[in-house]
Amino acid sequence: xxxxxxxxxxxxxxxxxxxxxxxxxxxxxxxxxxxxxxxxxxxxxxxxxxxxxxxxxxxxxxxxxxxxxxxxxxxxxxxxxxxxxxxxxxxxxxxxxxxxxxxxxxxxxxxxxxxxxxxxxxxxxxxxxxxxxxxxxxxxxxxxxxxxxxxxxxxxxxxxxxxxxxxxxxxxxxxxxxxxxxxxxxxxxxxxxxxxxxxxxxxxxxxxxxxxxxxxxxxxxxxxxxxxxxxxxxxxxxxxxxxxxxxxxxxxxxxxxxxxxxxxxxxxxxxxxxxxxxxxxxxxxxxxxxxxxxxxxxxxxxxxxxxxxxxxxxxxxxxxxxxxxxxxxxxxxxxxxxxxxxxxx
Amino acid sequence: xxxxxxxxxxxxxxxxxxxxxxxxxxxxxxxxxxxxxxxxxxxxxxxxxxxxxxxxxxxxxxxxxxxxxxxxxxxxxxxxxxxxxxxxxxxxxxxxxxxxxxxxxxxxxxxxxxxxxxxxxxxxx
Numbered sequence: 001x002x003x004x005x006x007x008x009x010x011x012x013x014x015x016x017x018x019x020x021x022x023x024x025x026x027x028x029x030x031x032x033x034x035x036x037x038x039x040x041x042x043x044x045x046x047x048x049x050x051x052x053x054x055x056x057x058x059x060x061x062x063x064x065x066x067x068x069x070x071x072x073x074x075x076x077x078x079x080x081x082x083x084x085x086x087x088x089x090x091x092x093x094x095x096x097x098x099x100x101x102x103x104x105x106x107x108x109x110x111x112x113x114x115x116x117x118x119x120x121x122x123x124x125x126x127x128x129x130x131x132x133x134x135x136x137x138x139x140x141x142x143x144x145x146x147x148x149x150x151x152x153x154x155x156x157x158x159x160x161x162x163x164x165x166x167x168x169x170x171x172x173x174x175x176x177x178x179x180x181x182x183x184x185x186x187x188x189x190x191x192x193x194x195x196x197x198x199x200x201x202x203x204x205x206x207x208x209x210x211x212x213x214x215x216x217x218x219x220x221x222x223x224x225x226x227x228x229x230x231x232x233x234x235x236x237x238x239x240x241x242x243x244x245x246x247x248x249x250x251x252x253x254x255x256x257x258x259x260x261x262x263x264x265x266x267x268x269x270x271x272x273x274x275x276x277x278x279x280x281x282x283x284x285x286x287x288x289x290x291x292x293x294x295x296x297x298x299x300x301x302x303x304x305x306x307x308x309x310x311x312x313x314x315x316x317x318x319x320x321x322x323x324x325x326x327x328x329x330x331x332x333x334x335x336x337x338x339x340x341x342x343x344x345x
Numbered sequence: 346x347x348x349x350x351x352x353x354x355x356x357x358x359x360x361x362x363x364x365x366x367x368x369x370x371x372x373x374x375x376x377x378x379x380x381x382x383x384x385x386x387x388x389x390x391x392x393x394x395x396x397x398x399x400x401x402x403x404x405x406x407x408x409x410x411x412x413x414x415x416x417x418x419x420x421x422x423x424x425x426x427x428x429x430x431x432x433x434x435x436x437x438x439x440x441x442x443x444x445x446x447x448x449x450x451x452x453x454x455x456x457x458x459x460x461x462x463x464x465x466x467x468x469x470x
Contacts, residue, residue, distance in 0.1 A: 212411050244443040244444060245428050245429050246429075247431075249406075251407060251408055251413075251414065252410060252411045252413070254408045254441070256443075
């Protein structure tokens, strides 16, 4: 069994979305070049080369995958939009298209929400949870830390529906002033932005822990996808160390931050090359940390395919990784065939 | 086993919230007075060995709801001078469970204005 919790999916043309939104808004968005441009820009997911244009929708799917969580990453581009209402219509149209056309036995598209109106987003989650069963709720990242109460309506809806929150970079991070910042200041090149993307995950995990999100929502589950994982031990050590000294400043954090995060957060495995070989993997991450790692191929954007994972970790550790995401998505284990062995009668 | 009491000073020397350093044999202890009671503790932080006699007697923040601060345990908390970990004066345990280890605490008694300390855990433990 292989569960891939980071497979990218895209529309080939933005006009596919127009059929899923009010006519007036479709016309408006078609007339406004900046929105169309952002969709095209988002299609080049990592903004480095042109090589990724238009490959997503037609990328072949590894038939060995039992189930994939599909990331409609173009929808994450609303994080940079100027019109919050347009962003709502955009992600709502993406949800209608993806939940109706891409969902199936072997794939579940993440439900998109708007980062500009958590109350609207909570209604969107409840709407889909009542009729379909989305397996994750993807929040486009903006420059508001995820531990702040601003996001609580979305978390409340996710907990109510028992759906994990899903965090994946849009590629806008650090890209312009006002985007979620990387490191200490605005970086100048795609190289440094991409190299420092883990900062976005680290800073939001710190926020989730120190703003006591998991005290307010003990059953909230969070998947952090595409940000790597080798930084986790150092971050958790620092979070706990500073909490010991400054517990008085955050008295609502009643346990070591690592306890909350190791209970409620999962990280996807891309890029597995951060740790070369099983020995390094086993040494760098405690067994408890390894249990928080789930397979996310990050395909087709130069991701890790199944064979790459097996080559890096060996079959046994890879098999453990592959199956771990099933529970996160709330999926039942496939039942074995109940055929009767006539020879045994 | 009989408890051996050691004379460590006069009650009038102990001001509320201040720490006096004394030695009993080879053991250095801190003495303090809070809300009328006298406390004695070891001079060693279980975190990294800081000299607790250079610490501070104060309050702490109680576990609370998000964005609420509730001060409590006024005068009952000993703060480490190096990393500011808080320990309960009475038990020596870390406030908030931030560390498993505890500061040693010792029995005290006052007789006719004289403070005595025994290198045994207080009865309240």
